Amino acid sequence: MKEKLTFYYGSMEGGKTTRIFQMLYVLEKNNQQVLVIKSAKDTKGDDSIVNRQKERRKVDILLQPGETLLSGENLEKIFNCTHIIVDEAQFLDSKQVEEIWQINKRMNIGVTCFGLRGNFKTDYFEGTARLFAMADEVKKIETNALCACGSEAVFNARLVDGEFTMEGEDIAIDGENSRVKYVPLCGECFHKKVYIRRRKNK
Numbered sequence: 001m002k003e004k005l006t007f008y009y010g011s012m013e014g015g016k017t018t019r020i021f022q023m024l025y026v027l028e029k030n031n032q033q034v035l036v037i038k039s040a041k042d043t044k045g046d047d048s049i050v051n052r053q054k055e056r057r058k059v060d061i062l063l064q065p066g067e068t069l070l071s072g073e074n075l076e077k078i079f080n081c082t083h084i085i086v087d088e089a090q091f092l093d094s095k096q097v098e099e100i101w102q103i104n105k106r107m108n109i110g111v112t113c114f115g116l117r118g119n120f121k122t123d124y125f126e127g128t129a130r131l132f133a134m135a136d137e138v139k140k141i142e143t144n145a146l147c148a149c150g151s152e153a154v155f156n157a158r159l160v161d162g163e164f165t166m167e168g169e170d171i172a173i174d175g176e177n178s179r180v181k182y183v184p185l186c187g188e189c190f191h192k193k194v195y196i197r198r199r200k201n202k
Contacts, residue, residue, distance in 0.1 A: 002108065003104060003108050003109055003110035003111075004104070004110060004111075004135075004136040004137055005100065005101055005104040005111045005113070005134065005135045005136050005137075006110075006111070006112045006113065006135060006136065006137040006138075006139065007089065007113045007114075007115070007128075007131040007132070007135040007137070007138045007139070008112065008113070008114045008115075008139050008140075008141050009114075009115055009116065009117045009128065009138070009139075009140060009141065010116070010117075010140065010141035010145070011116070011117075011145045011153040011154060011155065011156055011184040012116065012145065012153075012156045012182050012183075012184050013052075013145040013153075013184050014141050014145040014153070014184070015141065015145075016087075016114045016115070016141060017049055017050070017051035017052075017055075017087060017114070018051045018052075018053065018055075019114065019141065020036075020049060020051075020085055020087055020114055021051060021055050021057070023085065023112065024036075024057065024085065027083055032082045032083050033080060033081045033082045033083070034081060034082070034083050034084075034085060035060045035061065035077055035078060035080075035081035035083070035084045035085070036049065036057060036058075036059045036060050036061075036084075036085050036086075036087070037059060037060065037061045037063055037069075037084060037085070037086045037087070038059050038062065038063065038086065038087040038088050038091075039062075039063050039065075039088055039089075039091035039092055039127075040062050040063060040064045040065065041065060041088075041091040041171055042087070042088040042091055042173065043173050044173050047059055047062050049087045059087070060077055061074055061077060063092070063096065065093065066093065067096075068095075068096075068099060069096060069099040069100065069103065070099055070102075070103075078103060078107070078109070079107075081109065082109065082110070083109065083110045083111075083112070084100070084103070084104075084109055084110070084111040084112070085111075085112050085113075085114070086100065086111065086112070086113040086114065086115075087114055087115075088114070088115055088116075089113035089114060089115035089127050089128070089131060090115035090116045090117075090119075090125035090126075090127045090128045091115075091125065091127055091171070092126070092127035092130075093126055093127065094126055094127075094129075094130045096127070097127055097130035097131055097134060098130065098134065100113070101134045101135075113131055113135070114141075115127065115128055115131070116128065116156060118155070118156065119156065119170055120155075120156055120157055120158035120165075120166065120182065121166050121170070122155065122166075122190075125170075145184040146184070147184060147185050147186035147189050148183075148185075148189070149186060149188075149189055151186035151188070151189075152186060153184030153185055153186055154185070154186055154187050154190070155184070155185045155186070155187065155190040155194075156182050156183075156184060156185075157182065157183045157184075157185045157190055157193070157194050158172070158180065158181075158182055159180070159181040159182070159183060160179050160180055161179050164193055164194045164197060165194075166194060166195075
């Protein structure tokens with residue numbers, strides 16, 4: 001059977017990491033050797049993945065910016081696994097996504113990536129854009145977060161000191177920076193609370 005590269009995406013607070021723990025439980029219960037990867041750009045949890053229920057799992061590869069997965073040490077770990085899970089896949093660069101794709105196709109190892117679709121500026125993350133282009137399956141997480149109005153959240157809005165903004169560095173991890181917080185919003189609320197306000201302030 002040909003294994004697939006699958007990308008699950010959703011907004012913040014949409015249950016991506018909890019879904020990973022559920023998947024880990026099922027795979028390992030069925031004697032699968034699972035390799036967990038996340039980008040070192042995600043500093044929340046340090047070298048572990050952590051969900052809001054305080055479950056924690058140390059990753060097998062904490063992938064540094066620009067680091068290759070095709071190095072000797074990383075390849076040794078990959079050769080010994082039967083499935084790969086990637087958390088916060090939006091933080092991967094294009095080359096790293098292509099390497100994941102190569103591993104899936106050459107070694108026939110199933111790969112499941114989880115991440116965000118877009119950043120707080122409504123742009124695709126580099127890793128997300130490449131996964132949309134290369135994954136065999138792209139799936140929206142069904143248990144997505146809700147906006148405060150009750151509609152399904154689509155956008156990840158950034159608050160700095162309590163004010164919505166579309167300016168600043170592309171990556172700022174909430175919890176690591178006390179000034180920064182992210183809020184999931186539907187399209188209508190994002191347009192009203194963030195987009196229009198930005199245009200008025202220009």
